[in-house]
Amino acid sequence: xxxxxxxxxxxxxxxxxxxxxxxxxxxxxxxxxxxxxxxxxxxxxxxxxxxxxxxxxxxxxxxxxxxxxxxxxxxxxxxxxxxxxxxxxxxxxxxxxxxxxx
Amino acid sequence: xxxxxxxxxxxxxxxxxxxxxxxxxxxxxxxxxxxxxxxxxxxxxxxxxxxxxxxxxxxxxxxxxxxxxxxxxxxxxxxxxxxxxxxxxxxxxxxxxxxxxxxxxxxxxxxxxxxxxxxxxxxxxxxxxxxxxxxxxxxxxxxxxxxxxxxxxxxxxxxxxxxxxxxxxxxxxxxxxxxxxxxxxxxxxxxxxxxxxxxxxxxxxxxxxxxxxxxxxxxxxxxxxxxxxxxxx
Numbered sequence: 001x002x003x004x005x006x007x008x009x010x011x012x013x014x015x016x017x018x019x020x021x022x023x024x025x026x027x028x029x030x031x032x033x034x035x036x037x038x039x040x041x042x043x044x045x046x047x048x049x050x051x052x053x054x055x056x057x058x059x060x061x062x063x064x065x066x067x068x069x070x071x072x073x074x075x076x077x078x079x080x081x082x083x084x085x086x087x088x089x090x091x092x093x094x095x096x097x098x099x100x101x102x
Numbered sequence: 103x104x105x106x107x108x109x110x111x112x113x114x115x116x117x118x119x120x121x122x123x124x125x126x127x128x129x130x131x132x133x134x135x136x137x138x139x140x141x142x143x144x145x146x147x148x149x150x151x152x153x154x155x156x157x158x159x160x161x162x163x164x165x166x167x168x169x170x171x172x173x174x175x176x177x178x179x180x181x182x183x184x185x186x187x188x189x190x191x192x193x194x195x196x197x198x199x200x201x202x203x204x205x206x207x208x209x210x211x212x213x214x215x216x217x218x219x220x221x222x223x224x225x226x227x228x229x230x231x232x233x234x235x236x237x238x239x240x241x242x243x244x245x246x247x248x249x250x251x252x253x254x255x256x257x258x259x260x261x262x263x264x265x266x267x268x269x270x271x272x273x274x275x276x277x278x279x280x281x282x283x284x285x286x287x288x289x290x291x292x293x294x295x296x297x298x299x300x301x302x303x304x305x306x307x308x309x310x311x312x313x314x315x316x317x318x319x320x321x322x323x324x325x326x327x328x329x330x331x332x333x334x335x
Binding site: 017049050054057060066 | 162166169218221222266267
Protein backbone atom coordinates (compact mmCIF):
# COMPACT_ATOMS: atom_id res chain seq x y z
CA UNK A 1 0.00 0.00 0.00
CA UNK A 2 1.51 3.35 -0.98
CA UNK A 3 1.39 6.55 1.03
CA UNK A 4 -1.73 7.94 -0.70
CA UNK A 5 -3.63 4.72 -0.10
CA UNK A 6 -2.54 4.77 3.54
CA UNK A 7 -3.87 8.31 3.86
CA UNK A 8 -7.25 7.34 2.45
CA UNK A 9 -7.37 4.31 4.72
CA UNK A 10 -6.61 6.54 7.73
CA UNK A 11 -9.36 8.96 6.71
CA UNK A 12 -11.87 6.14 6.26
CA UNK A 13 -11.03 4.74 9.70
CA UNK A 14 -11.78 8.16 11.17
CA UNK A 15 -15.01 8.30 9.13
CA UNK A 16 -16.02 4.96 10.67
CA UNK A 17 -15.65 6.49 14.15
CA UNK A 18 -17.77 9.50 13.20
CA UNK A 19 -20.43 7.36 11.50
CA UNK A 20 -20.81 5.39 14.72
CA UNK A 21 -22.27 8.58 16.22
CA UNK A 22 -24.39 9.67 13.27
CA UNK A 23 -27.94 8.53 12.48
CA UNK A 24 -28.37 6.25 9.42
CA UNK A 25 -29.63 9.07 7.19
CA UNK A 26 -26.56 11.24 7.91
CA UNK A 27 -23.81 8.66 7.42
CA UNK A 28 -20.65 9.91 5.70
CA UNK A 29 -19.92 7.92 2.53
CA UNK A 30 -16.41 6.51 2.27
CA UNK A 31 -15.75 7.79 -1.24
CA UNK A 32 -13.26 10.40 -2.49
CA UNK A 33 -15.99 12.77 -3.71
CA UNK A 34 -17.80 12.94 -0.34
CA UNK A 35 -18.28 16.58 0.60
CA UNK A 36 -17.07 17.63 4.06
CA UNK A 37 -17.71 21.37 3.95
CA UNK A 38 -19.55 23.63 1.54
CA UNK A 39 -23.07 24.77 0.77
CA UNK A 40 -24.68 21.48 1.81
CA UNK A 41 -22.24 19.93 4.26
CA UNK A 42 -22.97 16.48 5.62
CA UNK A 43 -21.22 17.19 8.89
CA UNK A 44 -22.06 19.79 11.51
CA UNK A 45 -19.18 21.74 13.08
CA UNK A 46 -18.93 19.40 16.07
CA UNK A 47 -18.48 16.31 13.92
CA UNK A 48 -16.15 18.08 11.49
CA UNK A 49 -13.83 19.03 14.37
CA UNK A 50 -14.03 15.48 15.73
CA UNK A 51 -13.29 14.04 12.28
CA UNK A 52 -10.17 16.19 11.83
CA UNK A 53 -8.90 15.26 15.30
CA UNK A 54 -9.46 11.57 14.57
CA UNK A 55 -7.75 11.80 11.18
CA UNK A 56 -4.72 13.47 12.84
CA UNK A 57 -4.66 10.64 15.38
CA UNK A 58 -4.88 7.96 12.66
CA UNK A 59 -2.08 9.66 10.71
CA UNK A 60 0.06 9.76 13.83
CA UNK A 61 -0.48 6.05 14.38
CA UNK A 62 0.11 5.18 10.70
CA UNK A 63 2.99 7.49 9.78
CA UNK A 64 4.36 8.49 13.19
CA UNK A 65 3.85 12.13 12.24
CA UNK A 66 2.11 14.75 14.36
CA UNK A 67 0.41 16.78 11.63
CA UNK A 68 -1.82 19.80 12.19
CA UNK A 69 -4.48 19.80 9.49
CA UNK A 70 -6.36 23.01 10.31
CA UNK A 71 -3.27 25.20 10.21
CA UNK A 72 -3.04 28.79 8.96
CA UNK A 73 -1.98 27.60 5.53
CA UNK A 74 -5.07 25.41 5.12
CA UNK A 75 -7.38 28.16 6.32
CA UNK A 76 -5.89 30.72 3.93
CA UNK A 77 -5.90 28.56 0.79
CA UNK A 78 -8.02 29.82 -2.10
CA UNK A 79 -9.84 26.49 -2.24
CA UNK A 80 -10.34 24.83 1.12
CA UNK A 81 -8.58 21.46 1.40
CA UNK A 82 -11.53 20.31 3.49
CA UNK A 83 -14.01 20.40 0.58
CA UNK A 84 -14.03 16.67 -0.05
CA UNK A 85 -12.32 13.56 1.22
CA UNK A 86 -10.19 13.57 -1.95
CA UNK A 87 -9.04 17.20 -1.56
CA UNK A 88 -8.25 16.51 2.10
CA UNK A 89 -6.27 13.39 1.19
CA UNK A 90 -4.29 15.34 -1.42
CA UNK A 91 -3.52 18.05 1.14
CA UNK A 92 -2.40 15.46 3.68
CA UNK A 93 -0.14 13.88 1.03
CA UNK A 94 1.58 17.26 0.63
CA UNK A 95 1.98 17.68 4.40
CA UNK A 96 3.43 14.17 4.79
CA UNK A 97 5.81 14.72 1.90
CA UNK A 98 7.03 17.98 3.42
CA UNK A 99 7.38 16.47 6.88
CA UNK A 100 9.33 13.46 5.60
CA UNK A 101 11.57 15.37 3.20
CA UNK A 102 12.07 18.51 5.28
CA UNK B 103 -17.82 10.77 42.76
CA UNK B 104 -14.59 10.88 40.79
CA UNK B 105 -13.39 7.37 41.68
CA UNK B 106 -11.70 5.58 38.76
CA UNK B 107 -11.47 8.80 36.76
CA UNK B 108 -8.28 9.68 34.92
CA UNK B 109 -7.09 13.02 36.28
CA UNK B 110 -4.25 15.17 34.95
CA UNK B 111 -2.82 17.85 37.26
CA UNK B 112 -0.13 20.31 36.22
CA UNK B 113 2.43 21.76 38.61
CA UNK B 114 2.53 18.78 40.96
CA UNK B 115 6.07 19.07 42.33
CA UNK B 116 4.95 21.07 45.37
CA UNK B 117 2.24 23.14 47.04
CA UNK B 118 -1.36 22.82 45.87
CA UNK B 119 -0.49 20.52 42.97
CA UNK B 120 1.26 18.04 45.24
CA UNK B 121 -1.74 18.03 47.59
CA UNK B 122 -4.10 17.47 44.66
CA UNK B 123 -2.17 14.36 43.65
CA UNK B 124 -2.55 12.91 47.14
CA UNK B 125 -6.22 13.93 47.32
CA UNK B 126 -7.32 12.42 44.00
CA UNK B 127 -5.02 9.40 44.06
CA UNK B 128 -6.38 8.73 47.55
CA UNK B 129 -9.90 8.74 46.12
CA UNK B 130 -9.04 5.97 43.67
CA UNK B 131 -8.38 8.12 40.61
CA UNK B 132 -5.60 7.37 38.15
CA UNK B 133 -3.60 10.59 38.51
CA UNK B 134 -1.07 11.90 36.02
CA UNK B 135 1.00 14.92 36.87
CA UNK B 136 3.59 17.17 35.34
CA UNK B 137 6.02 19.82 36.46
CA UNK B 138 9.50 20.99 35.60
CA UNK B 139 10.89 19.22 38.67
CA UNK B 140 10.51 15.58 39.67
CA UNK B 141 7.66 14.60 41.99
CA UNK B 142 8.80 14.30 45.60
CA UNK B 143 7.39 11.41 47.56
CA UNK B 144 5.43 8.29 46.80
CA UNK B 145 1.88 8.08 45.66
CA UNK B 146 -0.01 5.09 44.32
CA UNK B 147 -2.00 5.51 41.11
CA UNK B 148 0.36 8.31 40.06
CA UNK B 149 2.61 8.85 37.05
CA UNK B 150 4.77 11.93 36.63
CA UNK B 151 6.13 13.76 33.58
CA UNK B 152 8.94 16.28 33.90
CA UNK B 153 8.14 19.05 31.44
CA UNK B 154 7.53 22.75 30.96
CA UNK B 155 3.80 23.30 30.33
CA UNK B 156 4.65 25.97 27.74
CA UNK B 157 6.69 23.49 25.67
CA UNK B 158 4.21 22.41 22.99
CA UNK B 159 6.23 19.45 21.81
CA UNK B 160 6.71 18.05 25.33
CA UNK B 161 3.03 18.57 26.18
CA UNK B 162 1.95 16.81 22.98
CA UNK B 163 4.28 13.89 23.75
CA UNK B 164 2.72 13.56 27.21
CA UNK B 165 -0.75 13.38 25.70
CA UNK B 166 0.38 10.74 23.19
CA UNK B 167 1.47 8.65 26.18
CA UNK B 168 -1.81 9.28 28.03
CA UNK B 169 -3.77 8.24 24.95
CA UNK B 170 -1.70 5.07 24.64
CA UNK B 171 -1.70 4.16 28.35
CA UNK B 172 -5.02 5.35 29.75
CA UNK B 173 -6.87 5.73 26.42
CA UNK B 174 -8.91 8.60 27.89
CA UNK B 175 -8.77 11.66 30.13
CA UNK B 176 -11.67 12.70 32.35
CA UNK B 177 -10.29 15.64 34.32
CA UNK B 178 -7.67 18.32 33.76
CA UNK B 179 -6.62 20.63 36.60
CA UNK B 180 -4.41 23.44 35.31
CA UNK B 181 -2.61 24.26 38.53
CA UNK B 182 0.87 25.13 37.20
CA UNK B 183 1.61 28.79 37.61
CA UNK B 184 4.28 31.28 38.54
CA UNK B 185 4.10 34.75 40.05
CA UNK B 186 6.34 37.77 40.31
CA UNK B 187 5.64 40.70 42.61
CA UNK B 188 7.18 43.82 41.17
CA UNK B 189 6.26 47.33 40.16
CA UNK B 190 5.55 47.47 36.40
CA UNK B 191 8.28 50.09 35.92
CA UNK B 192 10.83 47.64 37.29
CA UNK B 193 9.62 44.47 35.56
CA UNK B 194 11.94 43.08 32.87
CA UNK B 195 10.34 41.77 29.70
CA UNK B 196 11.93 38.36 30.28
CA UNK B 197 9.82 38.06 33.45
CA UNK B 198 6.70 39.13 31.56
CA UNK B 199 7.28 36.50 28.89
CA UNK B 200 7.98 33.78 31.42
CA UNK B 201 4.78 34.49 33.35
CA UNK B 202 2.62 34.66 30.22
CA UNK B 203 4.18 31.47 28.86
CA UNK B 204 3.60 29.41 32.00
CA UNK B 205 0.29 30.85 33.17
CA UNK B 206 -1.49 31.50 29.90
CA UNK B 207 0.18 29.54 27.11
CA UNK B 208 0.67 26.53 29.39
CA UNK B 209 -3.00 26.61 30.39
CA UNK B 210 -4.10 26.96 26.78
CA UNK B 211 -1.90 24.10 25.58
CA UNK B 212 -3.13 21.69 28.23
CA UNK B 213 -6.77 22.70 27.67
CA UNK B 214 -6.43 22.14 23.93
CA UNK B 215 -4.71 18.79 24.13
CA UNK B 216 -6.97 17.58 26.96
CA UNK B 217 -10.13 18.53 25.09
CA UNK B 218 -8.90 16.72 21.98
CA UNK B 219 -8.67 13.57 24.06
CA UNK B 220 -11.87 14.20 26.04
CA UNK B 221 -14.02 14.94 23.00
CA UNK B 222 -13.83 11.38 21.74
CA UNK B 223 -15.78 10.29 24.85
CA UNK B 224 -17.97 13.39 24.84
CA UNK B 225 -17.04 13.95 28.49
CA UNK B 226 -14.55 16.09 30.35
CA UNK B 227 -13.99 18.41 33.26
CA UNK B 228 -11.40 21.19 33.07
CA UNK B 229 -10.56 23.41 36.04
CA UNK B 230 -8.22 26.36 35.61
CA UNK B 231 -6.56 28.59 38.18
CA UNK B 232 -7.35 32.30 38.39
CA UNK B 233 -6.51 34.54 41.36
CA UNK B 234 -8.14 37.20 43.53
CA UNK B 235 -5.43 39.54 42.24
CA UNK B 236 -7.62 40.02 39.13
CA UNK B 237 -10.79 41.43 40.77
CA UNK B 238 -8.75 43.20 43.48
CA UNK B 239 -6.53 44.90 40.85
CA UNK B 240 -3.50 44.45 43.06
CA UNK B 241 -0.64 46.90 42.65
CA UNK B 242 2.64 45.10 42.10
CA UNK B 243 0.98 42.15 40.41
CA UNK B 244 0.17 43.71 37.04
CA UNK B 245 1.71 40.98 34.90
CA UNK B 246 0.65 38.07 37.09
CA UNK B 247 -2.92 39.40 37.32
CA UNK B 248 -3.02 40.12 33.57
CA UNK B 249 -1.91 36.57 32.80
CA UNK B 250 -4.67 35.23 35.05
CA UNK B 251 -7.23 37.62 33.54
CA UNK B 252 -6.35 35.99 30.24
CA UNK B 253 -6.94 32.59 31.84
CA UNK B 254 -10.39 33.74 33.00
CA UNK B 255 -11.30 34.93 29.52
CA UNK B 256 -9.95 31.69 28.05
CA UNK B 257 -12.01 29.68 30.54
CA UNK B 258 -15.22 31.47 29.64
CA UNK B 259 -14.76 31.13 25.89
CA UNK B 260 -13.53 27.52 26.00
CA UNK B 261 -16.61 26.73 28.11
CA UNK B 262 -18.71 27.71 25.11
CA UNK B 263 -16.49 26.05 22.50
CA UNK B 264 -16.22 22.77 24.41
CA UNK B 265 -19.83 22.57 25.66
CA UNK B 266 -21.03 20.60 22.66
CA UNK B 267 -18.39 17.97 23.40
CA UNK B 268 -19.69 17.44 26.94
CA UNK B 269 -16.66 19.22 28.43
CA UNK B 270 -17.08 21.83 31.16
CA UNK B 271 -14.45 24.51 31.83
CA UNK B 272 -14.37 26.49 35.07
CA UNK B 273 -11.84 28.34 37.19
CA UNK B 274 -11.10 28.78 40.86
CA UNK B 275 -9.59 32.03 42.13
CA UNK B 276 -7.70 31.39 45.36
CA UNK B 277 -6.73 33.98 47.95
CA UNK B 278 -3.15 33.91 49.24
CA UNK B 279 -2.26 30.46 50.52
CA UNK B 280 0.97 29.81 52.37
CA UNK B 281 2.84 28.13 49.51
CA UNK B 282 6.04 28.92 47.59
CA UNK B 283 4.04 31.15 45.22
CA UNK B 284 3.84 33.95 47.82
CA UNK B 285 7.11 33.20 49.62
CA UNK B 286 8.73 36.41 48.39
CA UNK B 287 5.80 38.70 49.21
CA UNK B 288 6.14 40.97 52.26
CA UNK B 289 3.79 39.96 55.13
CA UNK B 290 2.38 43.50 55.42
CA UNK B 291 1.37 43.40 51.73
CA UNK B 292 -0.42 40.11 52.32
CA UNK B 293 -2.17 41.55 55.39
CA UNK B 294 -3.50 44.43 53.29
CA UNK B 295 -4.70 41.99 50.66
CA UNK B 296 -6.43 39.75 53.21
CA UNK B 297 -8.13 42.77 54.77
CA UNK B 298 -9.94 43.28 51.46
CA UNK B 299 -11.48 39.80 51.62
CA UNK B 300 -14.93 39.27 53.19
CA UNK B 301 -13.44 36.44 55.25
CA UNK B 302 -10.12 37.71 56.57
CA UNK B 303 -7.78 34.76 56.74
CA UNK B 304 -5.23 32.98 54.58
CA UNK B 305 -6.69 30.39 52.25
CA UNK B 306 -6.04 26.74 52.86
CA UNK B 307 -5.42 24.09 50.24
CA UNK B 308 -8.63 22.38 51.39
CA UNK B 309 -10.57 25.52 50.35
CA UNK B 310 -9.31 25.12 46.79
CA UNK B 311 -9.95 21.38 46.77
CA UNK B 312 -13.56 21.97 47.86
CA UNK B 313 -14.23 24.11 44.79
CA UNK B 314 -12.35 21.75 42.47
CA UNK B 315 -14.33 18.77 43.76
CA UNK B 316 -17.52 20.64 42.87
CA UNK B 317 -16.29 21.60 39.38
CA UNK B 318 -15.10 18.12 38.44
CA UNK B 319 -18.03 16.19 39.89
CA UNK B 320 -19.77 14.30 37.06
CA UNK B 321 -23.04 15.72 38.41
CA UNK B 322 -21.80 19.29 37.74
CA UNK B 323 -22.60 18.91 34.04
CA UNK B 324 -24.58 22.19 33.91
CA UNK B 325 -21.83 24.26 35.52
CA UNK B 326 -19.41 25.80 33.03
CA UNK B 327 -17.69 29.10 32.29
CA UNK B 328 -17.77 29.99 35.98
CA UNK B 329 -15.07 31.56 38.13
CA UNK B 330 -15.33 31.12 41.90
CA UNK B 331 -13.20 33.51 43.92
CA UNK B 332 -12.49 32.38 47.44
CA UNK B 333 -12.68 34.42 50.61
CA UNK B 334 -15.63 36.53 49.49
CA UNK B 335 -13.68 38.64 47.00
